[in-house]
Amino acid sequence: MHRNENERPRTLGDLTWHNHAACRSAPHDRTDPDLFFPEPDEMDRIRAAKALCAQCSVRTTCLDAALENGDRDGVRGGMTEEERAPLHRNLQHRLSYARVNAALAGQDVHLTQAERAAVVRAAYQTGTPAEHLARLLKCTKEHAQKLYRHTRRQLRNRAFAQQQAADEGNKDKKNSKSRTRALKEPRTKGRSRDDLGTAA
Ligand code: SF4
Numbered sequence: 001m002h003r004n005e006n007e008r009p010r011t012l013g014d015l016t017w018h019n020h021a022a023c024r025s026a027p028h029d030r031t032d033p034d035l036f037f038p039e040p041d042e043m044d045r046i047r048a049a050k051a052l053c054a055q056c057s058v059r060t061t062c063l064d065a066a067l068e069n070g071d072r073d074g075v076r077g078g079m080t081e082e083e084r085a086p087l088h089r090n091l092q093h094r095l096s097y098a099r100v101n102a103a104l105a106g107q108d109v110h111l112t113q114a115e116r117a118a119v120v121r122a123a124y125q126t127g128t129p130a131e132h133l134a135r136l137l138k139c140t141k142e143h144a145q146k147l148y149r150h151t152r153r154q155l156r157n158r159a160f161a162q163q164q165a166a167d168e169g170n171k172d173k174k175n176s177k178s179r180t181r182a183l184k185e186p187r188t189k190g191r192s193r194d195d196l197g198t199a200a
Pocket residue numbers: 021022023024036052053054056057058059060062063075076077078
């Protein structure tokens with residue numbers, strides 16, 4: 001059965017998805033494992049492996065697992081190792097709210113640094129006790145309290161920076177209005193006719 005993998009990220013250590021892998025060899029239908037480790041120029045093998053991945057119901061989970069486990073070799077989740085390389089490099093920047101929500105709901109999922117910070121922020125903003133955050137992140141209560149202190153500082157600094165930006169913006173608007181007003185004022189104001197000179 002095909003499930004919506006984006007809604008429910010893989011739980012750490014869960015290998016049950018292997019049972020649904022299209023590349024899993026069955027006694028009546030043996031898949032050549034070498035097919036998934038082609039050389040970059042072996043286009044036929046790459047195409048054949050990708051065709052199998054395209055009909056695999058656990059393709060997203062397979063790709064996630066490869067990224068999260070640092071599995072850089074071979075075709076995984078329909079991508080060759082060359083195609084997957086940038087995803088491996090950028091994994092630390094991933095911010096998936098499906099994972100953040102899953103972690104907040106108590107699911108043991110892989111979190112990047114950005115996702116972990118988002119969990120702490122959401123927990124802080126909803127008044128989650130530090131003990132509970134510690135359970136969610138599998139850390140000590142002291143460490144959870146430290147994370148809360150750090151988040152509090154961050155949010156305070158951000159609010160301060162936003163206020164400053166807003167004040168600057170208002171100041172700029174005011175200055176620009178006074179400049180416009182000054183430009184609109186008649187140049188002759190306060191001068192005598194003699195001051196203006198004459199073209200004649
Ligand atoms: S996506 Fe491809 S490599 Fe991954 S389990 Fe499915 S068939 Fe195998």
